[in-house]
Amino acid sequence: MFLELNELLNASPERPEQGKLTLLCDTKTDGSFLVHHFLSFYLKAGCKVCFVALLQSFSHYNIIAQKLGVSLTAAKERGQLVFLEGLKSCFDVLFGEEQHVGQTNPLRFVSEDGSNLKTMYEFVRTSLMASGSDSWKCPVLLMDDLSVLLSLGVRPVDVLDFIHYCRVAVCSQLKGNIVVLVHSNDDSEDEANELVVNSLCHQSNLILWAEGLATGFCKDVHGQLKIIQKGSSELKAERNLLRIYQYKIQDKNVTFFARGMSAAVL
């Protein structure tokens, strides 16, 4: 986890929040560093994490998590982390033999009608259900990333249904958190994707939006992060809190600073 980001979000691994949906969004840049942050943050906080990783292999996440101080293999062994490796499972579904695939592969929708995410929801729910011997704190669902589901042929309505079901199960019933990554573009023509992104923006409690700089590539400032925190009380109609920071990604850390205050400039 990145300590500076923890400070900005006023979050600490000792007391993780509960029942929150966090939306990670990236535009014209790669926002996956946020996924690595939350993965290591929740593992350090002692939460049970279900990680649906559709984009990269397990070893990729493991190597980066080790740099951030967490071992994914150890977390998997002690039952704290349930890792769904999308690339492997997808391959099994498409080319595996009938008896191996079985009925319970969460990515079964790829070879079937292409849009039924029910098995994936069941998978998430059973992995995050508290079993008797568990002593983990609140469960967390982490998804990287949701836009891939659209590319796999899932309809946007089904994606939103899936998120809704997960929110009911994870956020309300199990008092856990959900963190989801999506891609977006300002002038995107991909309407299905924009539909999902807009809907999630309205539903989420916290939005972290990583954007590339409008002026182009820069070696010292890799992008801009918009933090939008929804007003906590809907009754009082509090305004959303919007803050903008710029960041630079290093090998083991990400530094955040106010706009225009990059170390290279000062």
Next chain:
Amino acid sequence: MAALATGGGMPSDGATSFQRKVPASSRLATIAGTRPSVRHGQLLLSSGLPSLDCVLGGGLAVGTLLLIEEDKYSIYSNLLFKYFLAEGIVCGHNLFVASAKEDPADILKELPAPLFDDAHKNQVNEKETAIKSKQESQESMKIAWRYQNLPRIEVSPAASARIGHYYDVSKMVSPELLQSTKWHRFFVPEEMSLHPEIKTCNMTCGYTRLLQSIQRIIYQEGFDGSYPQNKAIMERVTNLSDTVVGLESFIGSERETNPLYKDYQGLIHVHKIPRLNSLICDVSGTKDLAFRLKRKLFTIEVRETVLFHYLEPERWSKSYHLV
């Protein structure tokens, strides 16, 4: 997408006697034409032009997808495909050629011949790069997706493990070399008549596996520029690809007659480079790149140097190399 490394194999020749002890299962196999990357430990292979390898951070990581946005008349992107395939032939890899318009056999006949002239190599310091948008299958035709990989620091100097060759575009590859290469074909008009219905669960042979997994990409990417570009799909494919490079040729644009660009044929835009096993990637300091094609060389240069060539041609008569 997946970052991968292969398992098993002997340590490479020429390594020093001081070697890090790694478990036998994670020793990287020495496949011809590849070298492990210092940055993230994945195997890199050359894209066919060493200067593009340089732009992409050493080469293409095995198991990643490279997407090329074609230039207006697909002239240079086709050339880059040929470099990539020629590289595969020279390294003795198996090839998988999938095409929507041109018959794969014809494509293979027109590949440039490799230059094995050492003197020429020494003279030319620059690294040529070629971008290809087709995945190249490795020796055993297995989609080697994921193996557990421990990143390894190379003890031997990287210079001796350079990959890539130079090609002469005016000469065609010799038929004997072509005969000895194992390759597979996928030609869209053929396949559509043979398999009117795609039923994924029932396919079992290895050939069809590879076919299926890239079929979607072929249809959407539009091998031929004449397919109307569907922007939404282009966005999705760009997001799914690991490396994305765009070519913009000067043909037909007002830049063709611009004296500044008289030696250059176009611009190269690197849109995306994967971050494998790391939060950061090897991105070069400049994104403003131009390319030029001569008979034996395809070079990529920083765009500012184009101005230098124009202003002081005597001083800059030798190409400025992209380091």
